Amino acid sequence: MTRGGRTGLWAALAAPGTLWILALFAVPFYAVAAVAFGYTDPVFNAPIPEWDPRYWDFTAFGQILRESISGDLRPVFLRTLIYVLVALAVCVLVGYPVAYYLARHAGRRRGLLLALILAPWWVNYITRMLAWLNLLQDDGYVNDLLLLTRLVDEPVRWLSGNPVTVVLALVYGYIPFFIVPLFSSLDRIDERLLEAARDLGCSGRRAFWHITLPLSRSGLMTAGAITALPMFGDYYTNTLVSGSPTTTMVANQIEFYLLGGSRKELGASLVLLMSALLMVLMAYYLVASRRAEEVGA
Amino acid sequence: MRRRPIFLATLTWAYVVWSLVPVLIAIQFSFNDGKSRSTWQGFSTQWYFGGSGSVAEDPSLRLALYNSLILAVLTTLVATPLGVAMALGLARWKGRTSRAANGLMLLPLATPEIVMGSALYLVFTNLYLFIPLGLPAQVLGHVTFSVSYVVVIVRSRLASIGGDYEDAARDLGCNRVQALRLILLPLLAPAVFAGAMIVFASSMDDFVISAFLSPDASSATVPIKLYTAVRNAPSPALNALATLLLVGSAVALVLAWLVLRRRTGTKALEEMASF
Numbered sequence: 001m002t003r004g005g006r007t008g009l010w011a012a013l014a015a016p017g018t019l020w021i022l023a024l025f026a027v028p029f030y031a032v033a034a035v036a037f038g039y040t041d042p043v044f045n046a047p048i049p050e051w052d053p054r055y056w057d058f059t060a061f062g063q064i065l066r067e068s069i070s071g072d073l074r075p076v077f078l079r080t081l082i083y084v085l086v087a088l089a090v091c092v093l094v095g096y097p098v099a100y101y102l103a104r105h106a107g108r109r110r111g112l113l114l115a116l117i118l119a120p121w122w123v124n125y126i127t128r129m130l131a132w133l134n135l136l137q138d139d140g141y142v143n144d145l146l147l148l149t150r151l152v153d154e155p156v157r158w159l160s161g162n163p164v165t166v167v168l169a170l171v172y173g174y175i176p177f178f179i180v181p182l183f184s185s186l187d188r189i190d191e192r193l194l195e196a197a198r199d200l201g202c203s204g205r206r207a208f209w210h211i212t213l214p215l216s217r218s219g220l221m222t223a224g225a226i227t228a229l230p231m232f233g234d235y236y237t238n239t240l241v242s243g244s245p246t247t248t249m250v251a252n253q254i255e256f257y258l259l260g261g262s263r264k265e266l267g268a269s270l271v272l273l274m275s276a277l278l279m280v281l282m283a284y285y286l287v288a289s290r291r292a293e294e295v296g297a
Numbered sequence: 298m299r300r301r302p303i304f305l306a307t308l309t310w311a312y313v314v315w316s317l318v319p320v321l322i323a324i325q326f327s328f329n330d331g332k333s334r335s336t337w338q339g340f341s342t343q344w345y346f347g348g349s350g351s352v353a354e355d356p357s358l359r360l361a362l363y364n365s366l367i368l369a370v371l372t373t374l375v376a377t378p379l380g381v382a383m384a385l386g387l388a389r390w391k392g393r394t395s396r397a398a399n400g401l402m403l404l405p406l407a408t409p410e411i412v413m414g415s416a417l418y419l420v421f422t423n424l425y426l427f428i429p430l431g432l433p434a435q436v437l438g439h440v441t442f443s444v445s446y447v448v449v450i451v452r453s454r455l456a457s458i459g460g461d462y463e464d465a466a467r468d469l470g471c472n473r474v475q476a477l478r479l480i481l482l483p484l485l486a487p488a489v490f491a492g493a494m495i496v497f498a499s500s501m502d503d504f505v506i507s508a509f510l511s512p513d514a515s516s517a518t519v520p521i522k523l524y525t526a527v528r529n530a531p532s533p534a535l536n537a538l539a540t541l542l543l544v545g546s547a548v549a550l551v552l553a554w555l556v557l558r559r560r561t562g563t564k565a566l567e568e569m570a571s572f
Contacts, residue, residue, distance in 0.1 A: 014386025014398055017380060017386075018398040020444065028420035047423075049424075097305050098309045101305040102309065127539040127543060131319035131323035133527055134322065134334045135319055172315075172316070175316070229409050254411060264419070267415065271412055
C-alpha cells in the first residue's frame with residue numbers, strides 16, 4: 001500500500017473531530033474578536049460584528065482597557081485577583097496536607113479515602129453551592145452551631161454580599177481540583193529518596209523541606225493553575241452566595257455585558273482582555289513548570 | 298519506625314467531612330416533610346412526587362429534568378464516535394497537520410468555561426444564525442467541550458494496547474479497515490464505554506455552556522433551573538431535583554468505573570482521578 005493511502009485513512013478518521021473543533025472552538029474565538037472590534041448599530045443599539053480585520057475598530061476595547069486601568073473596572077479586577085489569591089492560599093493550606101496524607105500515610109484506607117476525595121468532583125457544582133445556601137441561611141445549621149457554641153451573639157448574615165462567604169465558596173468549589181493533581185505528583189515521589197535522607201540522619205521535617213516540597217513543586221503549580229483558571233472565570237458562585245455588587249468579579253461583569261445588557265461589544269472586549277491575561281498566566285506556568293521539572297530531575 | 302501523623306489524619310478526615318456532609322444534608326432535606334430547608338420536620342417523599350410543587354408535578358422542574366437528559370443523550374451520541382475516530386486518527390497519523398490537530402484538541406480542556414460560553418454565544422448569535430439558541434446550540438457546545446475527554450481516554454488505552462495485535466491481524470490477511478473493526482475496536486470497547494459515560498455525566502453537570510446558550514426558560518437544564526430558582530423561589534423540591542441529577546451522573550460514573558476496573562484492576566480509580 002502506498003504511503004499516501006496509509007496516511008489517508010488516519011487523516012480521514014481525525015478530520016471530522018478536527019473540523020468540529022475548528023468550527024466550534026476556533027471560529028467562535030474569532031467571533032469574539034469580530035464583535036469586540038466591530039461597530040454598533042446607532043438605531044437598534046445592536047452590535048454589528050466586523051469580520052474583516054482591516055476595518056476593525058478599537059473604541060470599545062480601548063474603553064474597557066481604560067476602565068480596567070483607572071476606571072470602574074479597576075476595583076473589579078483587583079477584587080477578582082485578591083479573592084482568587086486568598087482562595088488559592090486556603091487551597092494550599094488545606095489541600096497540601098490532605099494530598100500528602102493520602103499519598104504517604106493513608107495505608108489500607110487509601111482506596112476509600114481517594115474515592116471520598118474524588119466524590120465531590122462528580123457532584124454537580126451548583127448542587128454543592130445549593131447545599132451551602134441551605135446551611136448558611138440566617139436560621140441555618142451553621143448559625144445554629146455558632147450560636148450554640150456562643151462563638152457569635154447573633155446570626156451571621158452570610159448570604160448578602162459577604163466576601164468571606166464568596167472566598168470560602170470558591171475554595172469549597174474548586175479544592176477537589178487542587179488536591180487530586182497534587183496527590184498524583186506527591187504519589188510519584190520515590191520513597192527511597194526519603195529513606196536515604198533518614199539514613200543520612202535527616203529529621204522528618206528536614207526531609208520534607210529539602211526533598212518532598214521541592215519535588216512536589218511542579219505538582220503544586222499544576223494544581224494551582226488548574227484551580228486558578230476556573231476561579232478567574234467563575235461568576236455563578238458569586239451570584240449564588242452573594243448576589244451583591246460589592247463582591248462583583250470580572251466574570252460577573254462579562255455575564256452582565258453579554259447576557260444582561262445590550263453592550264455586547266464591551267462584553268466581548270472584556271472576554272478578550274481576560275483571555276489575554278489568563279494566557280500570560282498560562283505561559284508563565286508552562287515556563288515555570290518546565291524549570292521546576294528540570295530542578296526535580 | 299515512623300510516628301503516626303495524628304494531625305494530618307485528623308485534618309484529612311475533617312476535610313472529607315466538610316466536603317461531603319453539606320451535600321448529604323442537602324439530600325436529606327429533599328425528603329423533608331415541610332417547606333423548610335433548615336429545620337427537619339420528618340421524612341416524606343412529597344417533594345419528589347405527589348405534593349404540589351414536587352418534581353413530578355411542577356412542569357418547570359419536570360421540563361428541566363427532561364432537557365438535561367435529552368441534552369446529555371444527544372451529546373453522548375455525537376461526541377463518542379467523533380472522539381473515538383479522532384483518537385484513532387491522531388494516534389496513527391503523523392505529520393505537521395496532525396501535531397497541530399493534537400494541540401487544537403487539548404485547547405478546550407484549558408479554556409475557562411466563561412470564555413468558551415461567551416465565544417459560542419457570540420458565534421451562534423452573529424455567524425451561525427441557522428442554528429437557533431436552545432437545544433441545538435447546547436448540543437453543539439457540549440460536544441465541543443466533551444470530545445476532548447473521549448480522545449484523551451481512548452488514546453491512553455490505545456497506547457497501552459500497542460500496535461502488535463493490529464500487525465498480527467494484518468499478517469493474517471486483514472486489510473487496514475478489517476484490522477480496525479475486528480481487532481482494535483473490540484479491544485477499545487471498555488475505554489469507549491467509559492468515555493461515553495464520562496461525557497454523559499459532564500454534560501448533565503455542565504452549567505456555564507448550557508446557560509450561555511439557553512435563550513429562555515424552555516431550554517433550562519437542571520443546573521440552570523437550580524441556579525435561577527435557588528435565590529428566587531427556594532423549596533425542598535430543588536433539593537429533590539439536585540438529588541435526581543446526582544443519581545443520574547453517579548450511575549453513569551459507577552458504570553464507567555466498573556468497566557474500567559475489569560480491564561485495569563484497582564488502578565481504575567487513579568486513572569479516573571487523572572481527569
